[in-house]
Amino acid sequence: MTDTRTAELLRAAAFRRLWTGDLVARLGHQIAQFMLPLTALTALQAGASDVGLVSASQTVPVIALSLVAGVAADRVPTRTLVVACNALRATGFGLLGLVYALSGLELWLLIATAVLIGSATVFYDVGYQATVPRVLTVEQLAAGNGFLQAGVSATQMAGPALAGFLVQSAGLPTALAVTALLFVAAVVSFWTLDAQDRGRDLTKARALPLAEGLKFSWRCRPIRDLCVQSGLFNLHEQAFLTVFLIYGVRSAGMSGGEVGLVIGAAAVGALTGALVTGHRSERLHAGRSVLVGLFAAALALLVPTLFAAQSRLVVVAVFLAGFFLNGFAQSLYNVFVVSLRQAIPPQEYLGAVTASYRLVSFGPMPLGALLGGALADLLGAGGALRVVALSMLVCSLFILPSPVKRFRTVRDARTGQRTEPQPPAPGRSEREAAS
Numbered sequence: 001m002t003d004t005r006t007a008e009l010l011r012a013a014a015f016r017r018l019w020t021g022d023l024v025a026r027l028g029h030q031i032a033q034f035m036l037p038l039t040a041l042t043a044l045q046a047g048a049s050d051v052g053l054v055s056a057s058q059t060v061p062v063i064a065l066s067l068v069a070g071v072a073a074d075r076v077p078t079r080t081l082v083v084a085c086n087a088l089r090a091t092g093f094g095l096l097g098l099v100y101a102l103s104g105l106e107l108w109l110l111i112a113t114a115v116l117i118g119s120a121t122v123f124y125d126v127g128y129q130a131t132v133p134r135v136l137t138v139e140q141l142a143a144g145n146g147f148l149q150a151g152v153s154a155t156q157m158a159g160p161a162l163a164g165f166l167v168q169s170a171g172l173p174t175a176l177a178v179t180a181l182l183f184v185a186a187v188v189s190f191w192t193l194d195a196q197d198r199g200r201d202l203t204k205a206r207a208l209p210l211a212e213g214l215k216f217s218w219r220c221r222p223i224r225d226l227c228v229q230s231g232l233f234n235l236h237e238q239a240f241l242t243v244f245l246i247y248g249v250r251s252a253g254m255s256g257g258e259v260g261l262v263i264g265a266a267a268v269g270a271l272t273g274a275l276v277t278g279h280r281s282e283r284l285h286a287g288r289s290v291l292v293g294l295f296a297a298a299l300a301l302l303v304p305t306l307f308a309a310q311s312r313l314v315v316v317a318v319f320l321a322g323f324f325l326n327g328f329a330q331s332l333y334n335v336f337v338v339s340l341r342q343a344i345p346p347q348e349y350l351g352a353v354t355a356s357y358r359l360v361s362f363g364p365m366p367l368g369a370l371l372g373g374a375l376a377d378l379l380g381a382g383g384a385l386r387v388v389a390l391s392m393l394v395c396s397l398f399i400l401p402s403p404v405k406r407f408r409t410v411r412d413a414r415t416g417q418r419t420e421p422q423p424p425a426p427g428r429s430e431r432e433a434a435s
Contacts (some may be wrong), residue, residue: 009144014135014194021189022128023151025086028182029121030159032093033058035167035175036114043105043172050107057114061122062362067214069126070355074348078131082190085124090183092116097176126358130350131193133342138411141339142286146278149335153271153327157264216349217356222413223344225402226337229294229395230361236392238368239375240301243388244319246373247308247381252315262319269327276328277335286336287407291399293333298396300325302389308382340407343414 009015040046040054072081096113099105136144166175217223241263248254248262277284304322307314345353375384399405407413 009136009140009147012135015144017189017193018131018135019148019151021082021086021186021193022148023155024182024189025089025124025128025186026152026155027159027162028089028093028179028186030155031163031166031175031179031182032089032117034160034163035179036110036117038163038167039105039172040107040110042167043100044107044110046107054107054110054114057111058118058121059366061115061118063359065119065122066126066355066359066362067352068355069123070352072123073127073130073351073354075351076127078127078134079190079193081127082124082131082193083187085120085127086183086186086190088120089117089124090180090187092120093176093180093183097173097180100176101173126351126355129338129342129354129358132338133350134347135193138343138414139409141343141410142281142284142335143278145339145342146274146281146331146335149274149331149338150271150278153267153274153331157267157271214352214356216345217353220344222402222404222407223341223353223357225399225404226290226341227357227360229399229402230337230357231364232395232398233294233297233392234361235364235368235371236298236388236395237301238365239372240385240388240392242369242372243376243381243384246376247385248319251308251381253312254316258316262316262323265320265323266327266330269324269329270331271327272324273328273331274335277332281335284336285408286340286410286413287405289332289336290340291405293329293331293336294396294399295393296329297326297333298389298393300329302386302393305382305386305389308385336410339410340404340413343410 036058037051037055040051044050046054092113096105096109099109132144132148133141163175166178170178217227244263245259248259254262277289300322304315304318307318310318341353341357342350372384372388375387378384379387404413
């Protein structure tokens with residue numbers, strides 16, 4: 001993003017409130033993701049299966065509620081949705097801290113809180129993604145998403161470390177209260193957000209059934225291609241991360257700290273990639289950036305597996321570089337994919353498209369974790385790493401026939417590839433004919 005474009009974005013009050021609110025909300029979410037299972041482990045002395053249950057309770061709502069969240073994002077005013085979600089998360093953590101301070105915790109209460117926080121997060125994420133194109137013009141989307149993605153990467157690095165520090169130094173009740181206050185700060189920032197709902201007809205959106213938004217996602221070739229490709233990539237990446245954890249500890253002899261350092265390099269790469277992509281978004285070819293980013297992200301994980309039999313120091317070094325480059329390339333891919341996904345759909349379909357995209361993108365991740373563990377048992381950790389990385393690289397080529405590669409800018413996608421609803425045929429209502 002050029003300095004002029006950066007200054008232009010930061011001068012816009014709506015974007016500042018959007019960025020600030022999302023930054024503190026995501027920091028709160030990253031802390032919550034780490035703190036809830038940590039609470040089960042430390043405060044309740046829970047076993048491994050119970051800790052896993054708490055973690056899963058935060059992610060199951062993604063599968064169960066994404067489509068419902070898409071309907072809400074299309075039918076509820078923008079500010080109302082993001083404010084309500086953060087208020088709900090603040091209340092959940094505040095009550096959890098209060099109960100812990102007064103009477104202690106039980107596992108069922110921790111699981112219920114995890115489900116509540118996870119459900120509110122699904123609605124927030126879909127609503128927030130649908131909000132961005134209502135705040136930015138189509139020309140600003142790539143640069144703005146680069147800026148926003150940098151904030152996401154920064155919170156991914158800082159959240160777990162801050163959670164551990166708060167629990168250790170201030171105690172669990174204080175840590176829970178601080179997390180609640182972060183969500184309160186997000187409420188304050190979003191309270192005065194003027195999303196303008198540019199070009200959005202809430203009455204029309206409320207009349208459209210969910211199926212119409214899903215039809216649009218399937219019939220629009222660029223959206224469908226990006227959706228399926230992201231799902232395949234996330235399936236492979238989750239499998240790779242699962243196998244790498246086993247390989248790093250049992251085969252390469254890494255310490256837990258070294259494994260965390262290597263995987264954490266991806267977040268550093270993602271932050272760097274988001275800043276660079278945002279800075280140069282006006283000069284980059286949107287479609288080619290998607291293809292290059294996807295292929296490079298897979299290649300960055302495949303190359304280090306060729307050194308899996310080397311000494312521990314060599315393994316740490318090559319995987320550190322590989323994860324960094326993987327994160328960098330993913331940011332290149334994500335900034336433009338998110339911008340294209342926000343630019344192409346008509347406003348009344350934006351929530352449904354975002355929700356269906358997230359469902360297909362993130363839904364395969366639990367399967368990827370199971371697949372990675374099974375392959376590690378079958379082939380050994382080193383062999384499984386190579387198989388998963390090679391399959392990821394091959395699958396990254398599936399997008400080559402897609403029309404996405406022709407988009408020079410994000411605006412090209414909006415003007416040239418939008419699948420508009422067709423006029424109703426005789427005897428059919430307008431709503432029945434919408435696609």
